C-alpha cells in the first residue's frame with residue numbers, strides 16, 4: 400500500500416489528472432462558482448482556513464490571495480494532484496500548507512479552523528465517507544466556524560440531469576447519486592451542523608453546481624447572512 404488506494408481521483412481515473420484544470424475550467428464555470436464560494440465565506444485576515452479535497456489547489460490559492468494574513472491549509476488524498484497544487488501555489492506566490500490525507504480522518508486538532516471550504520469534492524465519497532468527513536469537518540471547526548461547500552446539487556430540469564450523466568460516467572453513480580438527490584444538506588445536518596442552507600444554484604454545461612453554507616454551533620458570527628439565491 401502506498402496510501403493512494405481507495406479514493407477516487409480528480410477526473411475519476413489517475414491517467415486523466417494532468418488534464419483536470421483544463422477540463423474543469425471548460426465545463427463547470429469554475430471561476431464563477433469558486434469566486435461566489437469565496438465571497439460567501441467572507442474570510443477575515445487573521446482566520447485559519449482549510450480546503451478539503453483541494454485537488455490542484457485553485458480554491459485554496461484563491462482564498463490565500465484574497466486576504467493577506469489568512470492561514471490556509473489544504474488536504475487531498477492524491478499525491479499526484481498535490482504535486483500539481485504545490486507547483487501552482489509556488490507560481491502564484493501563495494503560502495499554503497498542503498497535506499496528504501483522508502477527509503474521513505483529518506490530521507488536524509479539534510477546533511482549529513474558522514472556515515472549512517470544499518469544492519467538487521463530496522461527490523467523490525460514498526455516503527459512509529461523506530458522513531465521516533462531515534463529522535471530521537465539524538470537529539476541526541471552532542465553535543463559531545463555518546462550512547462552505549460548492550458541489551453538484553439537486554438536479555434541475557431534464558437537460559441538466561442528462562448533462563450530469565457525463566459526470567456520473569467519470570466519477571461513478573454510487574457517490575454522485577446523493578448529490579443529485581439533493582442530500583448534501585441532510586448530510587451536514589446529520590453531522591451536527593446548524594443553519595444548513597443551499598445559498599445558490601449555478602447552471603453549468605455538466606449540471607447544477609450548488610453552494611451550501613452551514614455553521615458549527617449556530618452561535619455568534621455564524622448568524623450573519625450569506626449571499627442570496629441566484
Ligand SMILES: C[S@@+](CC[C@H](N)C(=O)[O-])C[C@H]1O[C@@H](n2cnc3c(N)ncnc32)[C@H](O)[C@@H]1O
Nearest residue numbers: 406409452453454475476477501502518519523
Ligand atoms: C473533483 S476533485 C476537486 C478538486 C478541487 N477541490 C476543485 O474544486 O477543483 C476531487 C478531489 O478529491 C480528492 N479525494 C477523493 N477522495 C478523497 C478522500 N477520501 N480524502 C481526501 N481527498 C479525496 C481527489 O484526489 C481529488 O483531488
